[in-house]
Structures are given as structure tokens and as C-alpha cells.
Amino acid sequence: MxxxxxxxxxxxxxxxxxxxxxxxxxxxxxxxxxxxxxxxxxxxxxxxxxxxxxxxxxxxxxxxxxxxxxxxxxxxxxISPYIDKTLVVKAKVVDINTRQKTTAISPYYLSFSIFSISGFTLSNNIPISVYWDNTIAPKSGQTWQLTLKTKVMHSYLNEGGFDSQRFSIANRSLLSAKLVDAKLLDDKSNLKQLIVDLALPYIDLFDYRDILLALTFGDRSQLDESHRMVMMQTGIAHLMAISGMHILVVFGLSRLLVKIVLFFIPKRFIHFFVPIVIGWLSAFFYAWLTGFNPPTLRAILALSIWIYLCYKKNQISAWQKVNRIIALLLLFDPLMILSESFWLSCYAVISLIFLFEWLPIPQEIKYKKRWYMVRLLHLQLGLTMLLLPIQCFVFQGVSGVSILTNLIAIPIISLCTFPAVLFALIFSLMDCFYIALWCWSIADKSLEWLFFSLNWFNFLWLKIPANFYLLSFVGWLTVIIIRTGSWRRFSVTLAVIFMLLITPIFKQPHYRWRLDMLDVGHGLAIVIHDGKSAILYDTGAKWEKSSAVERIIIPFLQWHNLNVQGIIISHQHNDHVGGLDMLQYVYPKAWLMSSSSSFNNDYQCLAGNHFIWNELTFSVLWPNKLVDYAQNEDSCVVQISDGRFSVLLTGDLERNQEYQLVTKYQNQLTSTILQAPHHGSNTSSSYPFLNHVKPVKLLVSTSRYNPWKLPSSKVIRKYQDLQLDSYVTAKTGQISLFFDKQTWQLKTMRGEIKPRWYHDWFGSFPIYE
Missing domain, CATH: 1.20.1280 (Monooxygenase)
Incomplete structure (x- = not known):
């Protein structure tokens, strides 16, 4: 012991x-x-x-x-020596090819394993993610000679946003590249790709091919965005990611089939461990086929330990099993600790053990079939309460209907869809066309029924602000109180604990007002707020499938529980106005001010106009007239002042307009903080303008790999000549300014707010270092 x-x-x-x-x-x-x-x-x-x-x-x-x-x-x-270089490499394809041949292939990221650079064989292969825009779709196991222009995954780093840099390190995809040239050296595919090629003609026939690919091969790269959102907002996304449940289904089905076969074999050839070993081999094969992602690795390890304990006839508790599995996984790969999927899986298993040991089902209904729904409800209700903290921290929200949707989805996926997928895969490999097609049809039809039901319940996704996160532990507290009966003797103590949990909700901000320049890549988005309500200056860019508003701005606003009362648009270029429609959809009551007459403005951005908002004075300095389409020279220039400190927001103002501002306002331009005009371009930041503004800090919003190489080296030298302290979002992440009555301070995400080694600037330093 x-x-x-x-x-x-x-x-x-x-x-x-x-x-x-x-x-x-x-x-x-x-x-x-x-x-x-x-x-x-x-x-x-x-x-x-x-x-x-x-x-x-x-x-x-x-x-x-x-x-x-x-x-x-x-x-x-x-990987560090190969960042921001042009390389000629030899590499093997890691990802399986599941693209449809009948449709045009849009560019996508493809994983390779580099084994040779410039003719020199490497001692350790280097994983790299290549932006593949070639017409030929590589297959897993093929060898290619590639000319690559490498770069590194550099995260947009903001409060409430997705940390893609940490995700990339956890998944060994930090090094990426743009494809310059490609030459196929060896077209021989590996076994995994051969299996995919046999199953793909069937899968391509069905409407839910994206989810069938995810369940069959663990390939979630082609998930339809509408399907992804429905699954996330109804709380069933975990069922579509290959994890312990799927591994156990494979093990259980294989074991059952072997037992059936053994029934017809003479007794002297039967051994107790034959079904278990074949079941384990089947589960291991499926985990290999789906890419050995961390959840499947954990499930295989747990299954292996269980089999070992059965063989040794040694009993240890569920807590001991989980503890040892986590330690072995981290011994195998410590970077798993950075993976959200690792935390989700471990936390879910721990919650299950805790639930069934501290709040078990009564013995009288535990093994009775007619109480199946009660047992399932106990499981879902308990897990929903216990999983609240991890859901808040990872997804910044929870589904209000996840209990109901999981009651529907778990039986459908585990008892119908996934077994049908497994049998369909087996019969596809055996070339039993009609049986395979029938099995794939069952899987697809079950998904159709599932999503029909989910669409009816997809209406209650709750975004949770950061100050509510402590309250999410109330589920754990409730289970402990019920089990221990502490509410009878320690009611005062429990009341104090509950008060501590809700304290952050009533926490008052330590600043009078705050300004955040968000890291939105090449674009601009600035949030001015007092901890409750906010005004936005520009909305970042709109991209092909998303926008800065969806990925960065709204998560930041919801993280701080801010209500948008107004939106100021500097001009109509995409990197400043791209997310306006989405922002107005989410905050329909927000007023709009711009220098364009084509917008439905509540207020006009004209020089001389001003308004007061929460003790802050917003003074419009430019332009002198409205235009139909506002461009750089028509940027809405606003000076924000609290009577002691001021911030000058300039949009993409050009040099000629800077001269006009200097002539008109002279020393009235003096401001504590200056948002650098036009992202630090040579066309702006003239000496006269900078000398009259005299900023203490200068903020530049741009991305690391922008094609215009902004901020320009000439402008940076100009800032240095004038001894101006400049900050660039590409390097610092989100830049936050906190203003009080007498003082103010500046903090950055990579510097003071959340300094972490995995947020470093990897590779060579830029000119603005």
C-alpha cells in the first residue's frame, strides 16, 4: 500500500x-x-x-x-534557424488527402515532415505546415522537394481571444511556410492513405461528408462552418472529435465480434485474453488511422493500463489510474500541458470520477434498464455542472441546452452513427460495395436526424464574462455540500464561500477609463471604455471566411462584459470598416459616426463637432466635409480628453492632411498618446505633425507579415530621432492604457498582462525592435 x-x-x-x-x-x-x-x-x-x-x-x-x-x-x-528563410527541402507528407477530386481545391495548410535541407540530412525531422496552393493534392507518405518561404505562427494576442501561438507549439505546427515551388520525388502513398482512398469514393456521395471524415479519419479540417457552430453552441462538439468514447466503442465492438467468433471454435483453442488483445489491437489501429491525437493517446494508454491490471489481477482506484496516465503522457510529451484538448479530456475524466464517487446513482436504479434515461440525465446534469469552469476558460461561454442535446446526441452517435461508420469502413476495405454503401447511408441519415434536432435547440449559447468565472465552480461546491452534508453545520462558512465566488461580479475597475488597441493584424480596432460601456474606433478587417470582429473584438468585449454604445469609423477601407456589419448586428443599438455620407450616420464626423461621453470629451479635428466614399485623406480624426490626459486617433491620415491640421490647430494637437497615422507608413508621420502632437507614447497597429512591411524603417527612425516611445501590436499584442485622475499606465499582453514564453517573438527581430 x-x-x-x-x-x-x-x-x-x-x-x-x-x-x-x-x-x-x-x-x-x-x-x-x-x-x-x-x-x-x-x-x-x-x-x-x-x-x-x-x-x-x-x-x-x-x-x-x-x-x-x-x-x-x-x-x-x-526550428529557430529556419524561421523567415527561403529553403529547398525534402519532406514527407504527414496529412492524409481527403479532398474531393471533382471540385476545385482551394489553398489549405498541409503538414510535412522535413528530413533534408539543402541536401543535408537532418538528425531529427522537422514538422512544418505548408500553405499549399498547388493544383496537385499530395498524399500521405509521398516525398516532395519543396522550395519554401518560411515564417512562424504569430498569434493575434488579446484578452478573451484564441491563443493560436500556444496551440501551434502544443501541436508542433509553429513553423509554417508559403509554397514557392514543388516537385514530386516519390509518389508512393503509405497504408493510411491507401485506406482513405478506398473509403473516400463512398464518403464523397453524402451531404455530411465533413463529419463522416471527422469520425472515420479524425480529419476536422473540412468541417462546414455551419456544422461547427451548431455543434459548439449545442455542446456536442466533443462527440465529433476522436476521443475516449470512440476508442472504447471500437474496443467493445471488436471484443464482442471476437467473442461471437470464438463461440464456434473448439474450447481448447479459446483463451480469456484473446478478445481483449484483439480489441486492443483494433483500438490501437483506429487510433493510428486517426492520427494519434492527444485524446486518443490518453484513451489507448488508459485501456492498456486497464488490460495490464486485469492480467496482474491488481486493483487500483480510478483516481490512481488517471494520475499515472497523466504523468506518463507528460513524460512522453510535456508540451501536451499547453493543449486545450489535453485539459478538456483530463478534466472531463476527473469530473466523471468525482461525480460517480461523490454523487453516485442509488443502487436500486443503477442496474435496471427502465431507469436508463434517469442514469443518462444524472450523467449529463452532473457533467454540465462540473464542466462549467473548463468551458468558461476554453470557450468563454456555455450552451444552455447542452443537457438536452447530449441526451439526444450521445445515443445517436455512440449506438448508431459511429458503429455504422466502423462497419462501413471495414466493408469498404473488403470491397463489399452494396453493404458498405448501406452502412455509410445509415451513418449519414443518422447525422441528418441529429442535426435536424440540433437546429431546433440551437438558441441558447451563453457568453460568460471573465468576472463570472469563479462562480462556475458552484457545481463542484454543490456536489461536495450534498455529499458531506456540511450545509447543516457550516452554513455560515458556505455563505462566505459563495460570497467570495460572486465577489468578482461586483468588482469595480481600478481605472477611471481605459483604451485598448487590439491586436487585429493589419487593421485598426480601438476600444474606449469605463468597465461597463464602450465606444469603438474602427472595426478591423473582414477576411474570406471570418472577420476581426468575430474572432477578436466581440470575444474581447464579452470577456470584459462591455456594452457597445457607439462606433466611430475612420474611413471605408476594409482593414478599418470590414467588421462593421457584424458589430452592428450584435450591438444594434450602438450609434454610428463617420465621415462618409453613404453610411446611415447618427452623428457626422466633421471638424468642430464634439460630444461628451462618461466625462470624456470627443473632439473631431478632421475632415472638413463629408464624402461619398471616405479614403485615407478623409479619415475621421478624433481627440479624446479627460481634462488632464488625451489621446489622438488618426486612422490612416496622410501627410498633406497632417500639414493642414498643424496649420489649423498647432499646439491644440498636443496629446499624451498618439495612434500612429496609416500604420506607420512613409506617407504619414511627418516631422511637423509629430512635433506638434508631442506624444509620450505612440501606438502602431499592424501585423508581423504584412506585405507593405509596415511600420516602415524610415518612420521608425523618425520616431527614434524624436525620442518617441513607440509600441507595435505585432510585437506587443494588445496594448492597454489605464487612466486615473492623476496618473496613467501602459500595459501590453506580451509584456505585463500575460507574459509567457510561448508568446515570445520567435525568429529574427523586426526593424522596430
Whole structure:
């Protein structure tokens, strides 16, 4: 018992050591790493001489910490020399090709494994994601010679937004590239692609091919956006990502089929472990086919431990199993700790164990079939309550109908759709055309019924502001209170705990007003707010399938629980006005001000106009007249002042208009903060203008890989000549200014708000360093 307890405690400490990877602002230098390693070595020698349990715990924690740091540094060291370079490489295709041959293939990202660069064979293959715009669709296992212009995944970093840089590191896709030239060296596909090629002609016949691909091969890259949104907003997206449930279904079906076959075999050839081993091999094969994503790896490992324990006839608790599995996974790959799917899977399993051990189903209904719906409701209601915290942190919202939709979706997917997909795949490989087609039809029809039902219930997706996140733990607190009966004796204590959970809701902002320049890539979006209501200056760009409003601005507004009262549009170029329609759809009561007469303006942006909003004075300095289509020279220039500090917002103002402003206003232009005109282009930021504004800080909104290479080197040197302290969103992420009555301060996401090693600028530094 003591040995088992010790092993579990050591596993926990190793996992906690890896957990520090989430919070480190910078990875250790080599000197720091070796210094800690030497200390641990001394402790190991001391433990060998005189055993000390507490030192053993510290040593294992330190080993987890050093292992995770070394693993991360090794990955970054392997790819760093190849960032922002033009390379000729030889690489194998990693991703399977599931594209339809009958339709034009739009560009997409494709994973390769580089094994040779400029003729030199690498000791370790380098994973890279290539933006593939060639007419030929590569297949998994093929070897290509590629000319690539490499870059690195550089996240738009904002509060409430998706952290694509952390996601890329967790999935080894930090290094990416644009394709310059491609030459096929070896067209031989691997076994995985051959299986895909046999099944794809069937799948392409059906309307729900995107979900069939996700369930069959784990390929979610072609999920229809409408399907994705419905699944997320109804809380069933987890059923379409290959995970433990799917692995267990494969194992269970295979085991059942083998048992049926063994029924017709003489008893002397039957062994207890034959169905289990074949079931495990089937599950392992399916996990390999779907790409060994982290959830399937965890499921396979858990299944393997269960089989091992059955063989050894050794019993350990569910908590011990989960603890050891997590430690083994992090030993195998510490970067999993950065993956949201890792946290979702582990948290869901822990919640299940907690639910059934602390709030079990009464024995009288546990094994009775007629109580199936009660058991399912117990599971869904309990999981919904316990999963609230992780849902809030990962998705910034929850589905209000997830209990109902999961009651519908889980039986359909686990009992009908997924088994049909498995049998369809088997019969497709056996070339049993009609049987395979019938199985695929059943799977597709079941998905049609499912989405028909989901569309009826897709109406209650609740966005949760950050100050409500502590309250999401009320589910855990409720289960503990019911189990322990503590409400009888500790009612006052529980009331205090509940008050602590709701305290953030009533927390008052520590600033008088705040301005945030969001990191929206090449574009502009500025939020001025007081912690409750906000005015936006520009809305970022609209892209082919999304916009800065959907991905960045609205998540930021909902993170801070802000109500948009007004929108100011500087001019009508896409990178400033692209998200306006979506923003007005979400906030229909917000007034609009612009310098374009073609908009349905509530207020006109004309020089001389001004208004007061929450003790802030908004003074319009430019333009002098409205135009039908507002361009750079017609940018709406607004000076915001609280009587002591001021901010000058300029849009994409050009040099000629800067001269006119200097002539008209002279020293009235003086402002504490200046939004750099036209993203730091050579066509603006003239010396006279900068000398009259005299900003303490200068903010530039642009992206790292913008084709115009903004801000320009000439403008940056101009800022340096005038000793102006400039900040660029491409490097800093979101820039936040906090104004009080007497003071103000500036914070950036990569600097002060959320400094993390995985948010660093990887590769060569830009001119504005």
C-alpha cells in the first residue's frame, strides 16, 4: 500500500513540475537549467545516502520541471534557424488527402515532415505546415522537394481571444511556410492513405461528408462552418472529435465480434485474453488511422493500463489510474500541458470520477434498464455542472441546452452513427460495395436526424464574462455540500464561500477609463471604455471566411462584459470598416459616426463637432466635409480628453492632411498618446505633425507579415530621432492604457498582462525592435 501511495504521489509531483510550463514568462537559460540540475543531483546523492521522503518529492517535481523545459527548448532550437528563410527541402507528407477530386481545391495548410535541407540530412525531422496552393493534392507518405518561404505562427494576442501561438507549439505546427515551388520525388502513398482512398469514393456521395471524415479519419479540417457552430453552441462538439468514447466503442465492438467468433471454435483453442488483445489491437489501429491525437493517446494508454491490471489481477482506484496516465503522457510529451484538448479530456475524466464517487446513482436504479434515461440525465446534469469552469476558460461561454442535446446526441452517435461508420469502413476495405454503401447511408441519415434536432435547440449559447468565472465552480461546491452534508453545520462558512465566488461580479475597475488597441493584424480596432460601456474606433478587417470582429473584438468585449454604445469609423477601407456589419448586428443599438455620407450616420464626423461621453470629451479635428466614399485623406480624426490626459486617433491620415491640421490647430494637437497615422507608413508621420502632437507614447497597429512591411524603417527612425516611445501590436499584442485622475499606465499582453514564453517573438527581430 505504501509503495502504491508513494508511486502516485511521485506521479502527481512530476505532473506538477510539468505544469509550470504553462506559467513561465521565459524558458530557463542553459546556465540556469544546469544549475538546477546540479542541485537536484546533490539532493539525489543525499537521498541515496540517507533516505528522505520529502526530498524525493522535491526531486521528482524538479525533474518534471527540467524535463518539460528541456523538451520545449529542444523543439524551439530545432526550428529557430529556419524561421523567415527561403529553403529547398525534402519532406514527407504527414496529412492524409481527403479532398474531393471533382471540385476545385482551394489553398489549405498541409503538414510535412522535413528530413533534408539543402541536401543535408537532418538528425531529427522537422514538422512544418505548408500553405499549399498547388493544383496537385499530395498524399500521405509521398516525398516532395519543396522550395519554401518560411515564417512562424504569430498569434493575434488579446484578452478573451484564441491563443493560436500556444496551440501551434502544443501541436508542433509553429513553423509554417508559403509554397514557392514543388516537385514530386516519390509518389508512393503509405497504408493510411491507401485506406482513405478506398473509403473516400463512398464518403464523397453524402451531404455530411465533413463529419463522416471527422469520425472515420479524425480529419476536422473540412468541417462546414455551419456544422461547427451548431455543434459548439449545442455542446456536442466533443462527440465529433476522436476521443475516449470512440476508442472504447471500437474496443467493445471488436471484443464482442471476437467473442461471437470464438463461440464456434473448439474450447481448447479459446483463451480469456484473446478478445481483449484483439480489441486492443483494433483500438490501437483506429487510433493510428486517426492520427494519434492527444485524446486518443490518453484513451489507448488508459485501456492498456486497464488490460495490464486485469492480467496482474491488481486493483487500483480510478483516481490512481488517471494520475499515472497523466504523468506518463507528460513524460512522453510535456508540451501536451499547453493543449486545450489535453485539459478538456483530463478534466472531463476527473469530473466523471468525482461525480460517480461523490454523487453516485442509488443502487436500486443503477442496474435496471427502465431507469436508463434517469442514469443518462444524472450523467449529463452532473457533467454540465462540473464542466462549467473548463468551458468558461476554453470557450468563454456555455450552451444552455447542452443537457438536452447530449441526451439526444450521445445515443445517436455512440449506438448508431459511429458503429455504422466502423462497419462501413471495414466493408469498404473488403470491397463489399452494396453493404458498405448501406452502412455509410445509415451513418449519414443518422447525422441528418441529429442535426435536424440540433437546429431546433440551437438558441441558447451563453457568453460568460471573465468576472463570472469563479462562480462556475458552484457545481463542484454543490456536489461536495450534498455529499458531506456540511450545509447543516457550516452554513455560515458556505455563505462566505459563495460570497467570495460572486465577489468578482461586483468588482469595480481600478481605472477611471481605459483604451485598448487590439491586436487585429493589419487593421485598426480601438476600444474606449469605463468597465461597463464602450465606444469603438474602427472595426478591423473582414477576411474570406471570418472577420476581426468575430474572432477578436466581440470575444474581447464579452470577456470584459462591455456594452457597445457607439462606433466611430475612420474611413471605408476594409482593414478599418470590414467588421462593421457584424458589430452592428450584435450591438444594434450602438450609434454610428463617420465621415462618409453613404453610411446611415447618427452623428457626422466633421471638424468642430464634439460630444461628451462618461466625462470624456470627443473632439473631431478632421475632415472638413463629408464624402461619398471616405479614403485615407478623409479619415475621421478624433481627440479624446479627460481634462488632464488625451489621446489622438488618426486612422490612416496622410501627410498633406497632417500639414493642414498643424496649420489649423498647432499646439491644440498636443496629446499624451498618439495612434500612429496609416500604420506607420512613409506617407504619414511627418516631422511637423509629430512635433506638434508631442506624444509620450505612440501606438502602431499592424501585423508581423504584412506585405507593405509596415511600420516602415524610415518612420521608425523618425520616431527614434524624436525620442518617441513607440509600441507595435505585432510585437506587443494588445496594448492597454489605464487612466486615473492623476496618473496613467501602459500595459501590453506580451509584456505585463500575460507574459509567457510561448508568446515570445520567435525568429529574427523586426526593424522596430
Amino acid at each position: 505504501r509503495q502504491s501511495y508513494s508511486l502516485d504521489l511521485l506521479a502527481t509531483m512530476f505532473s506538477l513540475g510539468c505544469l509550470t510550463l504553462l506559467f513561465l514568462p521565459h524558458l530557463l537559460s542553459d546556465l540556469q537549467w544546469y544549475f538546477i540540475a546540479i542541485i537536484l543531483l546533490v539532493l539525489v546523492l543525499f537521498v541515496l545516502v540517507k533516505f528522505c521522503w520529502y526530498l524525493s518529492i522535491i526531486i521528482v517535481f524538479g525533474l518534471g520541471f527540467l524535463w518539460s523545459v528541456a523538451y520545449s527548448k529542444q523543439y524551439l532550437t530545432n
